[in-house]
Amino acid sequence: MKELFAILLLAMFIENFVLSKFLGICPFLGVSQKTSTALGMSGAVVFVNTLASAVTWLVNEFLLKPYDLEYLQTIAFILVIAALVQFVEIVLKKLLPPLYKALGIYLPLITTNCAVLGSALLNVQRNYTFLQAVFFGFSAGLGFTMALILFSGIRERLETCDIPEAFKGMPITLIAASLVSVAFVGFAGLVIQ
Amino acid sequence: MSVVIPVAIVGGLALFFGVGLSFASRVFAVKVDDRVEKVRELLPGANCGACGFSGCDGLAEAIVNDGVSPSKCTVNTKEGINAIAEFLGIDEGEVSQMVARVICEGTWRNAGMKYDYQGVHDCHAANMLSGGMSQCFYGCIGLGSCQHACPFGAIEAVNGLARVNPEKCTGCGICASQCPKGIIKLVPVLTGYTVLCANHEKGGIAKKNCKVCCIGCMKCQKVCPNDAITVREYLAEIDYTKCVNCGKCAEVCPQSCIHDAMHERLPYEPDDQQQAANAQ
Numbered sequence: 515m516k517e518l519f520a521i522l523l524l525a526m527f528i529e530n531f532v533l534s535k536f537l538g539i540c541p542f543l544g545v546s547q548k549t550s551t552a553l554g555m556s557g558a559v560v561f562v563n564t565l566a567s568a569v570t571w572l573v574n575e576f577l578l579k580p581y582d583l584e585y586l587q588t589i590a591f592i593l594v595i596a597a598l599v600q601f602v603e604i605v606l607k608k609l610l611p612p613l614y615k616a617l618g619i620y621l622p623l624i625t626t627n628c629a630v631l632g633s634a635l636l637n638v639q640r641n642y643t644f645l646q647a648v649f650f651g652f653s654a655g656l657g658f659t660m661a662l663i664l665f666s667g668i669r670e671r672l673e674t675c676d677i678p679e680a681f682k683g684m685p686i687t688l689i690a691a692s693l694v695s696v697a698f699v700g701f702a703g704l705v706i707q
Numbered sequence: 708m709s710v711v712i713p714v715a716i717v718g719g720l721a722l723f724f725g726v727g728l729s730f731a732s733r734v735f736a737v738k739v740d741d742r743v744e745k746v747r748e749l750l751p752g753a754n755c756g757a758c759g760f761s762g763c764d765g766l767a768e769a770i771v772n773d774g775v776s777p778s779k780c781t782v783n784t785k786e787g788i789n790a791i792a793e794f795l796g797i798d799e800g801e802v803s804q805m806v807a808r809v810i811c812e813g814t815w816r817n818a819g820m821k822y823d824y825q826g827v828h829d830c831h832a833a834n835m836l837s838g839g840m841s842q843c844f845y846g847c848i849g850l851g852s853c854q855h856a857c858p859f860g861a862i863e864a865v866n867g868l869a870r871v872n873p874e875k876c877t878g879c880g881i882c883a884s885q886c887p888k889g890i891i892k893l894v895p896v897l898t899g900y901t902v903l904c905a906n907h908e909k910g911g912i913a914k915k916n917c918k919v920c921c922i923g924c925m926k927c928q929k930v931c932p933n934d935a936i937t938v939r940e941y942l943a944e945i946d947y948t949k950c951v952n953c954g955k956c957a958e959v960c961p962q963s964c965i966h967d968a969m970h971e972r973l974p975y976e977p978d979d980q981q982q983a984a985n986a987q
Contacts, residue, residue, distance in 0.1 A: 577720070581712050590717060597724035601731055608735035673855075674829045 518649050520706045525653035528706075531629045532661040533698040538629030542662060543687060545620070552666035553659075555620040560655030562624045563633055565602065566595050567651025570634035571644055584638075591634045599625045629658055665694060742771045742795065749791045751782045755858050757879030771795070781805055782877040805878035805893040807861075807871050809853070812903045812964055813846035815867035818917035834887040841867065842916040845888065845905040853882035853891060898947045899967035900957055902927075907940045919964050927956035927965060 531537045538559070545555045570591045578584055603621050606614040614621075624630060633654045637647040668690055677686050747767035754762035758779040760769055769775040770791065777783070777791040781804065824833055824840040830852035833839045839848040851864030861875035862882055871882075873896075883891040890905045902921055906913045910922030923941030935949035936956055943965070945956075957965040 573720075577716055581716065583713050583716060586713055586717060590720060593717070593720055593724065597728060600728055604728070604731050604735045607737050674827045674832070676828050 526657040546666040556659035563655035811847040812919040856885040
């Protein structure tokens with residue numbers, strides 16, 4: 515249990531995918547304008563990240579490792595993630611239309627989300643067990659959720675602020691993002707044994 | 708030979724996923740009504756939600772399955788609505804296009820300022836400080852909450868007054884729901900003349916606060932040939948079911964606060980206060 519809790523802290527705060535590892539910046543900037551859309555996107559990320567971590571771990575363990583093909587990890591994982599997202603979309607559309615509608619466009623967008631590939635590769639690099647890998651994927655998704663919701667709250671408030679003309683739009687967003695990121699660097703001092 | 712195994716594994720994975728996906732898409736196929744998609748294409752695709760459904764997809768489904776009238780979509784043109792009705796072979800219902808109008812003429816020059824507002828650039832925020840900085844409690848605050856809400860870029864808030872560009876306005880009514888003063892009204896496109904004032908105070912008091920307010924003098928009510936105008940609580944109201952657009956009311960209005968739709972398109976006059984603020 516203690517081990518899993520350490521992974522949760524690690525993935526959410528110390529190595530927050532968006533704010534410390536700079537993975538998945540595109541959706542972070544793209545869908546953080548409103549808290550509601552941010553929630554939809556991060557829900558989809560948590561879902562896919564957990565699933566993808568499990569499947570890529572299995573692929574690595576039972577297909578790549580036995581033949582010493584670890585150098586094929588990146589391409590194999592991209593393939594697995596893309597197919598998996600597509601499959602999940604098809605199944606959800608049929609079996610859980612409300613969830614499909616709620617996730618909407620964000621589900622296919624995740625195919626190209628480097629945060630998902632990142633967690634799959636990190637799982638392998640760190641030699642996590644299956645349970646640890648799945649939990650790491652889940653926690654990384656939660657970390658993404660936290661970053662996205664925090665930031666969408668900031669952006670909603672930024673919208674009503676009197677911002678100098680030159681900083682309006684993306685510039686002020688990037689400045690704010692960098693400040694939030696700097697704040698998260700503080701967690702780097704947290705050492706988990 | 709060492710190449711064969713990796714190629715076989717990656718190729719095999721791809722083949723497996725490909726076959727699996729095509730199989731899954733057959734097994735889990737969802738039947739979609741062709742008509743819904745066609746109707747969806749005929750809708751404007753603005754996803755503004757003015758129809759009350761969740762975007763254009765929701766309305767398309769409702770039109771096909773639940774028999775909702777295509778004229779529910781206020782954004783669509785008359786031709787577009789007719790096209791949908793024709794496609795489904797149904798009656799299009801009564802088509803009445805609406806356009807939003809800000810019923811206020813209180814620019815900073817016309818209606819004075821109670822205080823200098825420095826807060827968040829948002830009408831709701833300003834409204835919390837004793838009803839905004841405009842001297843007229845009923846009038847436009849002019850910080851452009853409606854402008855931000857408009858999905859079509861049809862509203863511009865300049866010199867303390869929001870104005871709707873009738874050529875861009877689609878009558879979706881989102882701005883009206885955002886206005887803290889509730890002074891954006893949807894009026895029929897065909898009816899040109901509107902009383903551009905929302906002040907219910909007595910003429911003398913209203914006049915102190917704004918140069919172009921309705922003072923409730925009843926002149927328009929008397930001159931109207933169709934009894935379309937009634938003055939209630941010192942404010943004239945036009946009944947659009949009776950109005951025939953003769954324009955007599957606008958001619959007699961001593962405060963010149965009845966205007967036709969063309970008025971919205973007039974260029975803004977440079978505002979003294981705005982210039983003074985810029986100079987500082």
